[in-house]
Amino acid sequence: MNITVIGTGYVGLVSGVCYAELGNQVICVDKDPGKIDTLNAGGIPIYEPGLKELASANRSAGRLSFTTDLAEAVRLSELIILAVGTPPLPSGEANLAYIDQAALEIADAMNGYKIVAVKSTVPVGTNERIGKLIRARTSKRFDSISLPEFLREGSAIEDTLHPDRIVIGAESPSAAATMALLHRPLTERIVVTDIRSAEMIKYASNAFLATKISFINEIANICEKVGADVTQVAEGMGYDNRIGPSFLKAGIGYGGSCFPKDTRALIQIAGNVDYEFKLLRSVVEVNQDQRFNVIRKLETIFGGELKGKTVAIWGLAFKPNTDDVRDSPALDIIQHLVDNDVNVRAYDPIATANFRTLFGKSDVVWCDEALDTARGADALCLLTEWEEFSEVDLGRLQSALSQPILIDGRNVFKEEHLLGTDFVYYSVGRPSLSQGVKQQVPVLQ
Ligand SMILES: NC(=O)c1ccc[n+]([C@@H]2O[C@H](COP(=O)([O-])OP(=O)(O)OC[C@H]3O[C@@H](n4cnc5c(N)ncnc54)[C@H](O)[C@@H]3O)[C@@H](O)[C@H]2O)c1
Ligand SMILES: O=c1ccn([C@@H]2O[C@H](COP(=O)(O)OP(=O)(O)O[C@H]3O[C@H](CO)[C@@H](O)[C@H](O)[C@H]3O)[C@@H](O)[C@H]2O)c(=O)[nH]1
Numbered sequence: 001m002n003i004t005v006i007g008t009g010y011v012g013l014v015s016g017v018c019y020a021e022l023g024n025q026v027i028c029v030d031k032d033p034g035k036i037d038t039l040n041a042g043g044i045p046i047y048e049p050g051l052k053e054l055a056s057a058n059r060s061a062g063r064l065s066f067t068t069d070l071a072e073a074v075r076l077s078e079l080i081i082l083a084v085g086t087p088p089l090p091s092g093e094a095n096l097a098y099i100d101q102a103a104l105e106i107a108d109a110m111n112g113y114k115i116v117a118v119k120s121t122v123p124v125g126t127n128e129r130i131g132k133l134i135r136a137r138t139s140k141r142f143d144s145i146s147l148p149e150f151l152r153e154g155s156a157i158e159d160t161l162h163p164d165r166i167v168i169g170a171e172s173p174s175a176a177a178t179m180a181l182l183h184r185p186l187t188e189r190i191v192v193t194d195i196r197s198a199e200m201i202k203y204a205s206n207a208f209l210a211t212k213i214s215f216i217n218e219i220a221n222i223c224e225k226v227g228a229d230v231t232q233v234a235e236g237m238g239y240d241n242r243i244g245p246s247f248l249k250a251g252i253g254y255g256g257s258c259f260p261k262d263t264r265a266l267i268q269i270a271g272n273v274d275y276e277f278k279l280l281r282s283v284v285e286v287n288q289d290q291r292f293n294v295i296r297k298l299e300t301i302f303g304g305e306l307k308g309k310t311v312a313i314w315g316l317a318f319k320p321n322t323d324d325v326r327d328s329p330a331l332d333i334i335q336h337l338v339d340n341d342v343n344v345r346a347y348d349p350i351a352t353a354n355f356r357t358l359f360g361k362s363d364v365v366w367c368d369e370a371l372d373t374a375r376g377a378d379a380l381c382l383l384t385e386w387e388e389f390s391e392v393d394l395g396r397l398q399s400a401l402s403q404p405i406l407i408d409g410r411n412v413f414k415e416e417h418l419l420g421t422d423f424v425y426y427s428v429g430r431p432s433l434s435q436g437v438k439q440q441v442p443v444l445q
Pocket of ligand 2: 150
């Protein structure tokens with residue numbers, strides 16, 4: 001099939017490359033000439049494991065190309081997939097300006113029947129609106145498809161080539177059948193719904209996963225007070241098939257370009273039809289507060305006064321295996337430290353450049369290496385569970401720090417790692433780990 005994908009962010013690029021991998025002829029379009037130049041030079045503007053190799057193989061095979069010429073790409077394709085951004089407006093609502101613009105450009109380029117599929121996460125009713133926009137500008141026939149995307153950054157290729165399900169929202173049975181055929185090599189589990197339900201499935205899925213995270217984070221906070229271990233609690237809960245083990249990792253809360261944006265957008269979608277989504281409001285509130293547990297733990301250790309201390313930060317990306325820092329909890333944590341005159345030394349294996357751009361000018365010392373970051377610091381806070389952090393020699397880490405204080409925001413370390421060290425170790429929702437590790441919170445007797 002000849003496919004145009006509009007937008008070369010995570011979704012556009014990964015899905016474009018994967019459709020090409022399935023043997024389709026794919027043109028990826030972006031209005032940003034810098035991105036297209038990078039892609040045409042064999043580079044990849046984002047960090048995503050395996051993407052560069054897969055893109056390069058499909059380009060060499062002649063199945064994948066990159067251009068800024070949306071009109072020409074649309075003319076050559078039967079299926080047009082929108083994968084442009086839908087960032088939040090100050091109200092929390094999704095900004096549909098990129099979607100609208102792309103829809104108008106598609107309309108102006110139409111030269112025959114097309115399927116117009118929307119992979120971007122868009123509020124219920126958006127596909128219908130796009131349809132109206134296009135119809136107002138062209139008499140050429142087309143069918144609208146809602147094609148929500150469920151990939152995760154860091155495992156995007158695996159998620160795309162082996163999805164749990166494909167959701168196709170359609171009015172036209174023949175367009176739905178074409179889309180089912182396209183995705184059949186990926187999975188047998190293809191759910192065909194009406195368009196509005198497909199749009200809602202995306203928001204509901206993200207909101208539910210975010211709810212699981214805030215739920216386990218609150219359980220963790222209670223575990224800290226009652227002396228239970230949230231990792232054991234999550235394991236015990238997760239074996240129940242009705243609950244499942246995933247998304248029960250307590251930590252510093254969810255970040256990234258999707259959960260924070262999509263939970264707020266769904267609250268707005270509900271609000272627009274006079275429904276107050278109380279549960280989701282709490283999920284967002286719990287998540288926003290959870291990141292500050294790191295600060296509260298530092299304050300407990302230093303008797304409330306952080307001014308003048310030096311704090312090392314490990315991890316700036318919102319999760320490992322990505323250089324994406326959008327809505328990363330590290331942004332708020334570091335901002336709070338800087339605002340309180342704490343000297344911050346920060347390191348991330350690959351996300352530092354993006355973080356610096358988003359964070360702006362500040363006195364943070366950006367480091368190139370994990371152990372060096374800890375040198376002379378009064379405490380170390382681990383904010384992203386990059387594998388290299390779990391492999392660090394804790395003896396050398398202890399020597400590098402001026403005080404052996406470790407706040408593990410992602411529960412990376414286990415009891416056996418810490419035995420024989422002098423670390424004052426605070427994690428999330430776990431009581432004292434061993435005699436070698438100093439007590440993090442009083443355990444009720
Ligand atoms: N990032 C994820 O992991 C993920 C996963 C599932 C769904 N989504 C959703 O997919 C959508 C895209 O997310 P993303 O993170 O890939 O976006 P992004 O913001 O990283 O990239 C969007 C790209 O679209 C391009 N663009 C915008 N308007 C254009 C136009 N008219 N013509 C050509 N190019 C145009 C921009 O230049 C940009 O490169 C969002 O709605 C998001 O919520 C994202
Ligand atoms: O048990 C968990 C799982 C995740 N997280 C955090 O949740 C955030 C999001 O993680 P993840 O879902 O793995 O990454 P994303 O790439 O943001 O993917 C989510 O958002 C995408 C965009 O909508 C969807 O396509 C995916 O299905 C959905 O998982 C990160 O900050 C994680 O640290 C936790 O704190 N605990």
